[in-house]
Amino acid sequence: MKRALFIPPEAGFLKTLARWFKEHHPVREWPEATFIFPTRRAGLYFQYYLAQELKAPFLPPRIYTLGDFINEWAARLDPRPLIPAAERAWWLYRLAQRPPLFGSLSESFDRFLPWGLKLSEVLEELEKEEVEPRDLPYPPEDLPPAAQELLAHLAQIGEDYRRLREEKDFTTPAERSRLLAKKLGEVLPPGKYYFCGFAALSQTEKKILGHLLEAGGEVFFEAPMEERPEFLEDILNFLHLRPEAFPSSKFRPPRITFRVAADVHQECENLARLLPRSVKAPDEVLILLPIASHLLPLLYSLPSEVPLNITLGYPLRRSLPAAFLLHLIDLYEKRLAQRYPATLYLAFLKHPYLRTRLPDSPKALRRIETRLREHGSPYLTLEEIEALTENPALKEMHEEFLRPFETLKTPRQFAQLLYQVLDQALEPFKENLKTAQDNQDLLARHFLWTLENEILPLFTTSPLADEPLKPETLFRLFRELLAGAKAPFEGEPLQGLQVMGLLETRLLCFRRVIVLDANEGALPSPEEINPLLPEGLRPALGLPPRSRQEVLERFHFFRLIRAAREVDIFYLSVTEPSPRKPPLVRSRYVERLLWEKEQRQRRLLGPEALNHLPLTLKPPRWETGLPKGKAEKEALEKLLQEREISASFLETYLDCAAKFYFRYLLGLRPPERISEYDPAELGELIHRVLELYFKPYQGRYYSPAEEDPEALLEIFRREFRRHPLYHRLGPERRLFISRTAEFRLRRYLARLKEFPPFQIVKIEEEVRYTHPQWGLRFYGRIDRIDRFDQKEVILDYKTGGRIRSLSLKRLKALLEEPLDAPPTLEGLRHLKERMPDLQLMLYLFLWQQAEEAVYIHLAAGKGSELFKPLLYQPPFSSVREGFSPAEIQKLRQETFPKLLESLLNHLLEAPAFFVPEPPPRCRYCDYRYACPLRRPC
């Protein structure tokens, strides 16, 4: 029975191994030995420790990673090349197209691709575990239908796939592993093989290890002898190995400090304070970065000139070159009949790769933006943009970046186009990228390398390269590949301070370890579940239970901690503002470390066990309003004297006095935005349509029961077709808006049929009134005035939004309340509550002969809510206990004028332009960028 030596993490695995190797083997024999490690870094550090032991030049043993070892020896036995996962998915797609399998799945490659990638993973795993694929005729019903379909035919797929690999002359990593598991013993020369520091192994890997042991090898694991994890126990049993503890002295547990931060920036800032001034050895300090995307905040927080080595995979899709290509694709894809969305187009021009291409940029950019805004159309053809902007550089850019997409047919053309686009876009930056003096350029090179070598070649040289595919399929394929790709930041592992992801730290040990983001969701990382292979299905397919990712991560994390002398663990403790996000909680690993500490100290730890980083935030002190000085007061008085006071003027003040200040006192126009659809425009159109429809009846009776709604709809259709909105809208939206408007107009006329004939008195009537005491001029434009049974009624069309109005009960209460409003924020709030339908109040004030005012709420959700009368009078209201004539008189003669007067007094006398509480929806305010009081709502 061979032995397996267990080196405890505290001893420092690689250092101990190097010392042991030096003690047991003369240096001249070193080149004859072969070491196999899980990572290249481990091999490098091993050589570093050998060099430290020897202090002289030497020939080290031959060092492999298991992957490199398998590739080299398998290539000797069977020189078929490997193909990448996306290409495997393509071949599986071709297999899936053969009848009678997978009718629905095999319709298009973009639909099949995500399943193809997962299926390829399943077949790889079966191969690695030396399990023949078998059909699952009755797959679990809770699996997605596509998964059920594939699993039901797995044996056939597996067999066809094996034959296809031979026929097409390619292989896969798992097939190589299986080949070597079978034949390595036949070709491997005897020698000193050391299999070092592995964790979980597949069946084929265990057999490869078996061959190495037979050829004279030894095996070393990094784990405490007394706490051997299950996956190592499994290897011992399979190979009949006898565990043996590596002789080592007792070690002190590391000193661990838990640091609680509010956000990643606070973590990074405090981390920077823990770093030594210089780093002399590569195993001195490690920053463990479980969330790769926090790399940039970290780099920006570290002191200048800190020598730093980064070893981790950074998500490619977050890089500038990838974002540029995705933006370009997005722009092309979101076209409507050759018309490009103007906002996306402008954002594309402003991309860092392009904005310097325009001569006289950024002035030129501003000019282009102004022209497009002035034009107003949210979608434009490239020809229209060229004509509008008169900038020849744009035409050139269109030729280079956009027009070539129009002739795209195959993956090869797509890749060539993207390469050409990158080549042209990067032209001004190439010199900097070559010298890479700047860190950003240094990192950008990794992204470009990954695009150039791992993504684009899949489109040019794989068997699908010349398959005619739709652009959408190509785009989806590109996005899918990009989503899974990571740019390998490979540094010089033996230099400076080390920044790594958890898996990159395997077998390494550091004097000080600083862990960032030790929160659930990051440590352990979210487990990826293959929907084709849930855990419960593994026995049915003959697969052993999976060594779960979490178990392995836990193993790697705790060995790293145990191997350190000093550990600083940062985690975030913060409540997410969004209720949809779960609160951030510290990692289960932190919990375990705290629990272990409690056990050692035989007491419950108090709050002193955690180091809460002091947070000195200065929360914004929300002012309640923009102060109103003498100048503002004078300007206000002048404004009231010079202009006519309208309902929207007063409503703006009630809504937000600060907004009133910007709009009316400063006279700032709301910014012009490019948008396909503006509801206000549709509102104007509907007003116009109703005006045209009722105009012939002005001064006459209108009998609703006798009218055909088609006449109104015909006017609407005609006016809509003439309106610029019609031409600007996309076909789907145009249809939707048209149908909605027709429905609402038809519903309105249908409701009118419940009314007796009435007289139409005025249409679009402008009314003015000068108040004799206040000396102020009021103005209103009334949509329509009807006469019902000798009573005039003011009608106001509302085409959108919610209508606020006072209930009958509340109106009655108003009759008894004091109506003065102090010139305070509270006073403004009172006024706002009492005048939700200020417009109708003002109209009754201006058109005294009317006895009722009604909103016609065309956009009301229910037909019963179509009419909203202010005074609850028939025929628009059927309430029985309405107002008495005396109450109505009091409302109109005293209450409404008093409220109006209070509002005007507030406007003049308030010491500030208040932002009401609760704040209005500042996010949508036209003046949000100008207003210092905007709230983050």
Place this chain on the structure above:
Amino acid sequence: MKVRLFQQRRPLRLLGERDEERLEGEMAHLALYFLSSYTGKQEELEQAVHQALALYPEPLERREHHFRTLVETLSQALKEPRIRALFKPGLKDLREHPYVKLRSSNLEIHRPDRIIFFPEGPLVVEYKLARLQSSHVLQLREYLRDLSRIWKAPLRGVLVGLRPPAYREVKP
């Protein structure tokens, strides 16, 4: 961002840093790594080139072209008797085996293409795909200097050019 980053610089085609010749140079080195011995049979060469190319996963542009070019290049080079002598069956050697040295506490790892153990002493061999240059001589001399410290005796070196075939002995 003012930190001093240590990052590898992989050659980029977009910046004109990757060319066919560099790639074929890598492939030729790998093929010679796999060529255990050469008795003049074409199959021996073809097998070694196949094995070398098997380490380049798909997608590899012009795989077939690379195969033919490499077989042709190596077969021409191995017609030179002194080069062919380096592939006599039964020679003991180290291939692509690194040596390690510390320079001002930094680890340096170098990888001579081949060290052949002749009875008269080790011979360090460096393959070059293109025409031999003086920089190649300097590189090999450095290897010889370092390796002499390991063997505690002077070593011989030879530069082998593959395209066109060339053989140049280099003294320490």
